[in-house]
Amino acid sequence: KQEVTQIPAALSVPEGENLVLNCSFTDSAIYNLQWFRQDPGKGLTSLLLIQSSQREQTSGRLNASLDKSSGRSTLYIAASQPGDSATYLCAVTDQTGANNLFFGTGTRLTVIP
Amino acid sequence: NAGVTQTPKFRVLKTGQSMTLLCAQDMNHEYMYWYRQDPGMGLRLIHYSVGEGTTAKGEVPDGYNVSRLKKQNFLLGLESAAPSQTSVYFCASTSGKGTQYFGPGTRLTVL
Numbered sequence: 134k135q136e137v138t139q140i141p142a143a144l145s146v147p148e149g150e151n152l153v154l155n156c157s158f159t160d161s162a163i164y165n166l167q168w169f170r171q172d173p174g175k176g177l178t179s180l181l182l183i184q185s186s187q188r189e190q191t192s193g194r195l196n197a198s199l200d201k202s203s204g205r206s207t208l209y210i211a212a213s214q215p216g217d218s219a220t221y222l223c224a225v226t227d228q229t230g231a232n233n234l235f236f237g238t239g240t241r242l243t244v245i246p
Numbered sequence: 247n248a249g250v251t252q253t254p255k256f257r258v259l260k261t262g263q264s265m266t267l268l269c270a271q272d273m274n275h276e277y278m279y280w281y282r283q284d285p286g287m288g289l290r291l292i293h294y295s296v297g298e299g300t301t302a303k304g305e306v307p308d309g310y311n312v313s314r315l316k317k318q319n320f321l322l323g324l325e326s327a328a329p330s331q332t333s334v335y336f337c338a339s340t341s342g343k344g345t346q347y348f349g350p351g352t353r354l355t356v357l
Contacts, residue, residue, distance in 0.1 A: 137288075165344070167345065167346065169348075175350065175351070176336060176348045176349055176350040176351050177289075177336065177338075177348040178348075179345045179346065179347070179348075182344055182345050222288070222289070224289075224346075230296075231277070231294060231296055231302065232277055232340055232342055232346070233279070233291055233294060233304065234279075234281075234289070234291070234338075234346060236288040236289040236290075237288060238286060238287070238288040239288065
């Protein structure tokens with residue numbers, strides 16, 4: 134069974150800092166990996182999707198990398214802002230064809246003004 | 247374009263009562279999913295559907311039933327609610343090739 138782990142569970146940084154969130158998964162047979170953002174009491178918003186054949190994806194101040202063979206992904210946030218405060222979730226899709234997602238428990242990020 | 251919508255947003259049930267959660271998507275997606283989110287557990291898959299008229303069990307299906315009679319709708323039923331089913335329920339959909347799109351969630355409390 135796929136297990137997804139996210140470290141750290143919580144992180145506080147001052148505004149303007151660059152930061153890295155980590156995600157690891159136990160089974161490298163994935164179809165893709167997604168990073169989501171979840172604000173308190175809200176649903177999930179997809180930030181980046183990396184196909185298994187790709188190494189990284191970028192969107193604005195966000196950059197996600199994928200090392201499938203070692204079972205690791207990182208989400209890099211540049212020049213953090215208070216509006217980035219949220220919980221960030223990593224999820225991998227299996228290769229069964231059903232596109233089922235396996236989630237980590239998330240990293241709760243607080244950016245201090 | 248509404249994306250994925252969920253009804254209701256909040257619900258309180260007594261143990262043993264039944265209810266149905268409705269998920270609707272307007273993106274013509276084939277795949278739809280029901281997840282539950284509990285503190286410290288992350289999101290876990292309850293049931294999913296790979297097309298109209300099909301359903302399958304996920305990681306935590308016990309106590310739930312689903313139906314996908316129309317492509318745009320995916321219903322999650324609780325026949326006899328238990329306090330252990332207190333959770334936030336999320337519906338999601340995808341075309342199968344990329345991003346999963348999530349609804350805003352239903353917060354369910356079972357007393």
